[in-house]
Amino acid sequence: MATLNKGDEVIIPAPFWVSYPDMVLLAGGKPKIVKCDEKDGFKITPAKLKTAITKRTKWIILNSPSNPTGSGYSKSEIQKLAKVLIKNKKVHILSDDIYEHVKYDNFKFFTIAQISKLKSRTLTMNGVSKSYAMTGWRIGYAAGPKEIISAIRKIQSQSTSNPSSISQAAAVEALNGKQDFIKKRSKSFKERRDFVVKSLNNIDGISCLKPNGAFYVFPNCKKLLNKRTKLKKDTDFVQKLLEKQNVAAVQGSAFGLDGYFRISYATSMAKLKIAMSRIKKFCEDLG
Numbered sequence: 001m002a003t004l005n006k007g008d009e010v011i012i013p014a015p016f017w018v019s020y021p022d023m024v025l026l027a028g029g030k031p032k033i034v035k036c037d038e039k040d041g042f043k044i045t046p047a048k049l050k051t052a053i054t055k056r057t058k059w060i061i062l063n064s065p066s067n068p069t070g071s072g073y074s075k076s077e078i079q080k081l082a083k084v085l086i087k088n089k090k091v092h093i094l095s096d097d098i099y100e101h102v103k104y105d106n107f108k109f110f111t112i113a114q115i116s117k118l119k120s121r122t123l124t125m126n127g128v129s130k131s132y133a134m135t136g137w138r139i140g141y142a143a144g145p146k147e148i149i150s151a152i153r154k155i156q157s158q159s160t161s162n163p164s165s166i167s168q169a170a171a172v173e174a175l176n177g178k179q180d181f182i183k184k185r186s187k188s189f190k191e192r193r194d195f196v197v198k199s200l201n202n203i204d205g206i207s208c209l210k211p212n213g214a215f216y217v218f219p220n221c222k223k224l225l226n227k228r229t230k231l232k233k234d235t236d237f238v239q240k241l242l243e244k245q246n247v248a249a250v251q252g253s254a255f256g257l258d259g260y261f262r263i264s265y266a267t268s269m270a271k272l273k274i275a276m277s278r279i280k281k282f283c284e285d286l287g
Contacts, residue, residue, distance in 0.1 A: 011057060015256050016255055062093060065102065093118060094122075194210075204284075205286075231286070238251045
């Protein structure tokens, strides 16, 4: 709302968090969805980025690690994207770093704001909901160019005004306090991730990449969408899974990529074991 004029384009790599396109539309902009391949880890490539940029491009949204896939961009991948963006001086970058601290397997978080030539065009979004498990406190924050932050402040002061002072004080304590628990919690998430990925890959017709971070997996169910199973789309798959086995998942098409579904493993191992068993039975019963 602070920066978009009618018709301005925002590049959104798919799969994407479901709110991104609607945020752009609400501000009068035009979402430009770029579908990213599973073989590329569901991440936008420099070639696809270059092709997507037009004279109307105002922003690109990068989310790493990602919701819904958990894929993270390495330093090398960010640097390659940066080369394209440095040449296109009118394009701003919105870097959604909300899962910054939820990462595994020695994956090193790197954000595009660390590229000095792009710092003045990068708006970093973050919050305490994910890393600090403070979902109900409703605290998000942004850092970026002074003129953009100033414009955001003007809009916010006439709408939501501000988050409560109690939430702000709690967030300050979370950010400045001991960070030991993050590593311990990430270890628990990693164990759950490894179990879920292994379980899914042991189901005929399902394949699943191992994510770098966040707490989601984005399995491929395309082999089960056919005449034999009578399932035509991923929406059919998740609906029948809920009806037959009481397991709730979200269809990949909701995130901009058909033929997949998203599972959150931000729950107990006991519940995940039940869920994986039920998903396996559901797939086996399809015949």
